Amino acid sequence: MTTRMFGQRISRREDPRLVTGHGRYLDDLGSSALEAAFVRSPHAHARILDIDVSAVLDVPGVVAVWTYEDLEGKLSEPLPMLLPHPSITAPVTGHVLAANEVNHVGEPIVMVIATNRYLAEDAASHIEIDYEFLDPVVGIETARQGSALVHDQAPGNVAAHLVQDVGDAPGRIASAPHVLELDLDIERSACMPMEGKGVLARWNREDSSLRVHSSTQTSTGVRAALAARLELPLGKVDVIAPDVGGGFGVKINHPWPEELALGAAAKILECEVKWTEDRREHFISSAHERQQLQRVRVGFDEEGRIYGLDVQFWHDNGAYLPYGVIVPLNTSTHILGPYNLPDYRVEYWSLYTNTVIVTPYRGAGRPQGVFLMERTMDAIADYLGRDRTEVRRMNFVREFPHPIGLIMQDGREGIYDSGDFDTSLDKLKALVGWDDFAACRERARAEGRRIGLGLGCYVEATGAGPYEGGHIEIETTGKVNVATGLTSQGQAHQTVFAQIVADELGVPIEMVEVTTGDTRRMGYSVGTWGSRGAVMSGNAVHLAAKKVKQKALTVAGRALEVDPADLEIVDGLVRVKGDPKAQMPLAMVSVLSNPLRYAFDEAAQAATQFGGRQDETKPPIAENDSPGLEDTDFYSPVRSTFASGMHAAIVETDPETADIRILRYCVVHDCGPMINPMVVEGQIHGGVAQGVGGALYEKMAYDSSGQLLNASFMDFLMPYASEVPQIETDHLETPSPLNPLGIKGAGEAGTIPVSAAIASAIEDAEGFPITRMPISPSELWELRRRHEAGEWPSLRHD
Amino acid sequence: MKPAPLTCHSPTSLDEALRLLHDIGSEAKVIAGGQSLVPVLNMRLATPGHLVDITGLPGLDEIRVGAEAVEVGARVTHRQLERSPAAYAALPLLRQTLVNVAHPAIRNRGTTVGSIAHADPNGEMPMILALTGGTVTAVSVRGERTLAAADLFVGPLETVLEPDEILVCARFGRFPEGTRTGFTELARRSGDYALAGAALAVQVIAGQMQQARMGFVSVTEVPTVLDLTDLVAGRAADQSAAVAEAVVERVHAHIDPESDIHATAEYRRHLTGVLARRLLTDLTTGEPARTSEEALRGAS
Amino acid sequence: MTTDNETYDIEAGTELTEPVTLTVNGVDHRLDLPGRRLLSDALRHDLRLTGTHVGCEHGVCGACTVLLDGQPVRSCLIFTATVQGCEITTVEGIGDDPAHPSAVQQAFIDSHALQCGFCTPGFITTIEAFLTDHPHPTAEEARAAVSGNLCRCTGYQNIVTAVCRAAELKHEAGGAEECAGCPWDGEQS
Known part of the structure; x- marks a missing residue:
């Protein structure tokens, strides 16, 4: 028997190419292309009075200089509002090139195209722009105050306002024995993939078609936007995501101004032109995330059972709202976590500021929601003097399906489909040694050391629709080509989808090759986001493989003159069950699946009109059948499936310097059956590392004029190996009843509860509440000073 | 992020290099390892029209250990100095400190003299x-001059060097018999600039402290030396705790930290004292x- | 500002260049390059060795790390004109054949030490040089050795594992030379 591939820790099929320098990322393509550079706003909020480009004539190699005035037709319209939502009261999006106002430092104003990037940047540096300064709105407090406006059409700087109300939270809180209020604060970070964005656009003048390579998380989305804005038939545009050097969310927003600008330039100049985003551009003109102010009111009883939860939060969405309210919506719908809280009210305001736009970053609003809930849980436990895990356990959801009464980002009600939170917590407590920790902490204290233990629990709606597809063809060589439309940025799709297909088709995995993100191979797709790749495309290729297998059995059955039901496929051979002599390679089945008139090689002769015996009563292609051993299928879920997990951190804080070190980090993770546990663990490790960055190191430091003060890797402190702890993992595999493979998403999980767990641990070490993340040694030391001065409360039960 | 147009000159003799600097004038900038300069050029924060590359000059690649000082040529990389057994034996503080300078890949190219010129x-x-009472030698077509550290640095990123001068070597003074040295810093990430850092040279003879000097990074405008001899001289080394508070007080009075996005001035002041x-x-x-772990980490 | 007319050839619509010779992966090259051409760009765009990646162009991320006369350096912080006659090794020079990866490259595959793969070449060159000096690293030394390179995908854990795995593979292959007692080992203070 062939070993089942699903569940195996097989090494990645993408790796040999990537480790030897044979990856092909965006800037590795188009070696003879022209190159673009952009003049970007140095000001956060200003009116453009005049643009003088005359000095570019002094620079050689300049091919074109475009401003807003040069954009024709639909290209001059505002960028699309990708995700309309009823809560959006003032939808504002930017332009391909700023029309007459700039709303953040970094907004593109002029595009220069030259023979190489050096000369393009030279020309860009020669362009003079006159501005009239407007008041910048920076930070949630200023935005909320509303005395200066980012956009006149958004009074109070409010882009969106939403209330979701389930049960009677205020009433239940009023009747609760105890009530607590918390104010919480989370700063900005960003996805910061190692490869920035990039676009290579090539116009083919022979057939008036456009081919665009983009470092994107959605090639089908970019294709549709390009066709619409350049007013080209969809069939004349193809978009390919080459190797992509990380995404983490920022590359799902689209079309980026540069994608449209480069596409238009290629078309109008009839050339090949490339733009490779540099690091500074990525800081000031892509996207950030996370910033929120939160207010919580919770009522609970003596045992920690929550009666009602009432939440308000203010979300900074930056200068424009192209990606709608997905981030605050996710926050509002993930606050409940693994807890059964039938009385819940949440209200949010999404606010414009004169800063870089905010679109999803791994976790996409969920880390903020989990931070809020878990800080609340710890506050309740402290208030009551109860163990933090017991208060959580008191509130766990235990019956599934569990509807939460909230509308999720896919427009459907959230219903927890499966999970086992008690077992997760048991595993976590065992892994980290929860029950023994108090003694460890006391011993450390006696030595003058401060250590603390914290935890964070979460659920995540993963695998949202609407759909993904899989196309599978078996070549006459026996090679299996799989195509799915969503894109890859390191998630091992070439490996895990091959595992699924190899199992279903009964072929060695070496025979399977997977293509992602190429609209020439699969034109219908949504994209890679929201921990959906494995759930969506995994199930889609599984379903497509089932169809192709059935077809193979039918064709082979005809040739072998046996009932297809008596056939099986093992190691690429279709054979009669129990009679290994009656068999036929899939390669031959593929030949026979395509009745031929012309033999192009020896194998093909078998499929020609005189190549073998035929049933003359039937047409060569049966009704409802099609030639070729190939088929397509789609997976479209009714709703999202909920993954879950729990993290624990042990930290040490230096009593003098307030330096914070993570001593241990433990993860229990449940994403249902794992296709490849090695890949899942890799996703967890990477997610936790980003979470650690967000908890202790990374923030976007804007000054009040809207200048980003740390737009470089020198000052934006992405962790190195020296800052990331060893991560200990344990798994739980609770299958989802919603999809054929029973799987749940795993991509974002690692990041989601990290700030919550680390805040909890620091609080435990310090003995006073931690309400704002990230936290630096300087900030912790300042809190200690305030605490010592009586300006910051103690925990009740230290 | 590409540098602005420039002409890169690669002279093969010191005289040629000096003539080039003299002839081109203020549009020229000396480049050695370039590890501080090139990021600035790539971001176009500086746009010199000419670079005079001194990595091809003969004779500036030596580390000479003398009785009084360790002399380091302008082409010697941080890494070479860090790994030099002779330099370590003569002045352990060099390696103790160098392992904290950025990351090995930067130290492999960056020069110690270049970082001094960068100030x-x-x-x-x-x-x-400064702490070692060192000197540098600068040459130009007008001749050669030797400057004490105290006279070299005049402000953040600012020295008394003229645009046509090349720093050809730095001499780090050796400490007297019985001097113990150490460097410690707290950085947010490995290899980052320190939030604060301090180096100490304290002479201990027959269990008694004699001279003591301290220097600081990230908390003073220019490198200056704090002399602690009067506080410690004649006291038993194992009783140093008795003067610790006085030392901290002196340190606090000496430094002048500023707030930035990574830490407040108050925190830096406190941290430096710790x-x-x-x-x-x-x-x-x-x-x-306490920071030996970090020191080892940086060394590998 | 710059002296444009000294470096531009306006009539030819391009920049003035100077000849530069260097040895890359054992092959001698003579290139005509502008003075400001960064080594990273020369490798990638003039020699088409695109395995070396550019992640920040200010020397912090390490994606562009190559070996310069055997030592890891940031190729984005070096003007090509300043490394005349030097020997440069890129990731392709360490192993160019996906079917026969080098020990470090194989260790990355075995350990799942890469996801998107963009930072990987910079790690591989760094580790190659590190293992030459430290053939038998501890996990702690391995972690320190890769702490000058940024990776946004893996959380580094499997990269640290890969360093140790690579040491094993090199040892098994008999290619590991015993450390001849590096003078900087074991005497830190």
Whole structure:
């Protein structure tokens, strides 16, 4: 028997190419292309009075200089509002090139195209722009105050306002024995993939078609936007995501101004032109995330059972709202976590500021929601003097399906489909040694050391629709080509989808090759986001493989003159069950699946009109059948499936310097059956590392004029190996009843509860509440000073 | 992020290099390892029209250990100096500090003399030059001059060097017999500029402290030396705790930290005092330095 | 500002260049390059060795790390004109054949030490040089050795594992030379 591939820790099929320098990322393509550079706003909020480009004539190699005035037709319209939502009261999006106002430092104003990037940047540096300064709105407090406006059409700087109300939270809180209020604060970070964005656009003048390579998380989305804005038939545009050097969310927003600008330039100049985003551009003109102010009111009883939860939060969405309210919506719908809280009210305001736009970053609003809930849980436990895990356990959801009464980002009600939170917590407590920790902490204290233990629990709606597809063809060589439309940025799709297909088709995995993100191979797709790749495309290729297998059995059955039901496929051979002599390679089945008139090689002769015996009563292609051993299928879920997990951190804080070190980090993770546990663990490790960055190191430091003060890797402190702890993992595999493979998403999980767990641990070490993340040694030391001065409360039960 | 147009000159003799600098004037900039300069050029924060590359000049690649000083040529990389057994034997503080300078890949190209010419108050080596009572030699077509560290640095990223001068070597003074040295810093990430850092040289003879000097990174405008001799001289080394508070007080009075996005001035002041006290304790009680783990980490 | 007319050839619509010779992966090259051409760009765009990646162009991320006369350096912080006659090794020079990866490259595959793969070449060159000096690293030394390179995908854990795995593979292959007692080992203070 062939070993089942699903569940195996097989090494990645993408790796040999990537480790030897044979990856092909965006800037590795188009070696003879022209190159673009952009003049970007140095000001956060200003009116453009005049643009003088005359000095570019002094620079050689300049091919074109475009401003807003040069954009024709639909290209001059505002960028699309990708995700309309009823809560959006003032939808504002930017332009391909700023029309007459700039709303953040970094907004593109002029595009220069030259023979190489050096000369393009030279020309860009020669362009003079006159501005009239407007008041910048920076930070949630200023935005909320509303005395200066980012956009006149958004009074109070409010882009969106939403209330979701389930049960009677205020009433239940009023009747609760105890009530607590918390104010919480989370700063900005960003996805910061190692490869920035990039676009290579090539116009083919022979057939008036456009081919665009983009470092994107959605090639089908970019294709549709390009066709619409350049007013080209969809069939004349193809978009390919080459190797992509990380995404983490920022590359799902689209079309980026540069994608449209480069596409238009290629078309109008009839050339090949490339733009490779540099690091500074990525800081000031892509996207950030996370910033929120939160207010919580919770009522609970003596045992920690929550009666009602009432939440308000203010979300900074930056200068424009192209990606709608997905981030605050996710926050509002993930606050409940693994807890059964039938009385819940949440209200949010999404606010414009004169800063870089905010679109999803791994976790996409969920880390903020989990931070809020878990800080609340710890506050309740402290208030009551109860163990933090017991208060959580008191509130766990235990019956599934569990509807939460909230509308999720896919427009459907959230219903927890499966999970086992008690077992997760048991595993976590065992892994980290929860029950023994108090003694460890006391011993450390006696030595003058401060250590603390914290935890964070979460659920995540993963695998949202609407759909993904899989196309599978078996070549006459026996090679299996799989195509799915969503894109890859390191998630091992070439490996895990091959595992699924190899199992279903009964072929060695070496025979399977997977293509992602190429609209020439699969034109219908949504994209890679929201921990959906494995759930969506995994199930889609599984379903497509089932169809192709059935077809193979039918064709082979005809040739072998046996009932297809008596056939099986093992190691690429279709054979009669129990009679290994009656068999036929899939390669031959593929030949026979395509009745031929012309033999192009020896194998093909078998499929020609005189190549073998035929049933003359039937047409060569049966009704409802099609030639070729190939088929397509789609997976479209009714709703999202909920993954879950729990993290624990042990930290040490230096009593003098307030330096914070993570001593241990433990993860229990449940994403249902794992296709490849090695890949899942890799996703967890990477997610936790980003979470650690967000908890202790990374923030976007804007000054009040809207200048980003740390737009470089020198000052934006992405962790190195020296800052990331060893991560200990344990798994739980609770299958989802919603999809054929029973799987749940795993991509974002690692990041989601990290700030919550680390805040909890620091609080435990310090003995006073931690309400704002990230936290630096300087900030912790300042809190200690305030605490010592009586300006910051103690925990009740230290 | 590409540098602005420039002409890169690669002279093969010191005379040729000096003539080039003289002839081109203020549009020229000396480049050695370029590890501080090239990021600035790539971001177009500086746009010199000419670079005079001194990595091809003969004779500037030596580390000479003398009785009084360790002399380091302008082409010697941080890494070469860090790994030099002779330099370590003569002045352990060099390696103790160098392992904290950025990451190995930067130290492989960056030069110690170049970092002194760059005069970054966050940089470790300008401070070490000052702490060791070191000197530098600058040459130009007008001749050669030797400058004490105290006369070289005039402000953040600012020295008395003329645009046509090349720093050909730095001399780090050796400490007298019985001097123990150490460097410690707290950085947000490995290899980052320190939030604060301190180096201490304390002479201990027959269990008694004699001279003591301290230098700092990231908390003073220019590298300056704090003399602690009057506080410690004649006291038993294992009783250094008795003067620790006085030392910290002196340190607080000496430094002038500023707030930035990574830390407040108040925190930096506090931190520097903690680091100073720990250094003093570590060097006088013979217990392993608290930051030895970081030091080892940077060394590999 | 710059002296444009000294470096531009306006009539030819391009920049003035100077000849530069260097040895890359054992092959001698003579290139005509502008003075400001960064080594990273020369490798990638003039020699088409695109395995070396550019992640920040200010020397912090390490994606562009190559070996310069055997030592890891940031190729984005070096003007090509300043490394005349030097020997440069890129990731392709360490192993160019996906079917026969080098020990470090194989260790990355075995350990799942890469996801998107963009930072990987910079790690591989760094580790190659590190293992030459430290053939038998501890996990702690391995972690320190890769702490000058940024990776946004893996959380580094499997990269640290890969360093140790690579040491094993090199040892098994008999290619590991015993450390001849590096003078900087074991005498830190």
